[in-house]
Amino acid sequence: MRKMKNKQNEYKNRITDTNHITMTPFLSQKIKLLSLISIILVLYIHSGFHDYPNEIQGMPFNFKLQDFISGKIGRCAVPLFYAISGYLFFLNLNNKNILWAKIKKRIMTLVVPYIIAALFFPCFYIIVSLIPSTARFFNSESISTIFNLPVWNIFQSIFYDPLAFHLWFLRDLIIVALSPFLYYIKK
8 A cells, every 4th residue: 555655656746847757658659649640731731732723623612621721720730840849858857967968969960960951052053053064954043142142141041041941940940949048047
């Protein structure tokens, strides 16, 4: 009986102490399900069948349904990914050493790949434009004009508003990843 009381108290303490929440198999399955739903919604958003009236002529209900799913419901997918990422980051975060270890890991898994990818595209276009046989397939003039700008604007064009525009999600996730600093400033 005493053992059972201790287990109940331990469980109660685990629930009330947010620094020691553990990942249970049930919670892991819930997060995986939310991620799956979000992935499907992102795919639906990017599916590109919203060309009413040309593509689905005579089917206004179908268009309205597709627009509702991708244009309204689907817009919760990216914030949900951010929320899951933040939750998993703060899971079991109970001292500064763990915080700094997680931040270093985030730098290696988010910032370094972002920098490499953001630099790859302008370098690729410059190299391709220098090869006569491939230059005619690429419009490198738009990239060339960037290098006539002031240094800050070049930096901004490469990293903040990347030429590889599809990196916006990673850029914004890096910004969200700065939240631990706010967390410890608050404490």
